[in-house]
Amino acid sequence: MLTKKSQYAFKALSYLADKQQDGPVLISEIAKKKRIPLKFLENILLELKKADILESKKGKGGGYFFKKNPADVKMATIIRLIDGPISMLPCVSLYFYERCKNCDEKHCGLNDVMKQVRDATLQVLENRTLKDLQD
Template sequence: MLSKKTQYAFHALTYLAENVEKGPVLISEISQERKISLKFLENILLELKKAGVLGSKKGKGGGYYLIKPPEEVKLAKVIRMLDGPIALLPCVSLNYYERCENCDEAVCGLNRVMAEVRDNTLKVLENKTLADVLRNKE
């Protein structure tokens, strides 16, 4: 399961994508519209900014905004930024690989099945973007 943090991040990102024309959007607005704790959301948006997904502006008329068009924000990237690995086993993770301590990977069947699961999952998450999430709305 995705953590609340990542779930909230997705809700916030889609809200921003749906309101690009507004320019910078207040944290408090997102917080109210999507029913997310304000202070928790602050942390999340800041993290997304540091990761290069969002930009921000301070002072009156400020807020957060998408720094890239929604078509360029892959879902897999967002998940990895906040939750870490997408694979079910460390020894099968592309971005957070760790050697397996319980078996020899060369002859481990579990390894191969879980790599298949990973590939099937990534087939979706690496190709779908924020824009796809929006398009599905209609």
């Protein structure tokens, strides 16, 4: 399940993608239009800026805008950045692998099923971009 933080990130990013031709967008505008708490949104956008997905401009005409083309940013990238692992179990995660306690992965039916779930989920998220979220 996506956290509220990821949901807000996707809402903000889809709004920025829609407004991309208009130049930088104020945080307050995004927060108001997408009904995202301002302080929460500030932290999210800062994380996206640190990850080189967004850029910001200060002063008159300032705000946030895309550093990367939304068509080049995969949904999986945003989820991993904001929430961490996409997989439901740490023992099947591609980027955040952790061995499960008291488990033999070679003979674990749950591990096998969760790998299939992970692969099916990634098939969608790795092939969809922020451009696909535009309203």
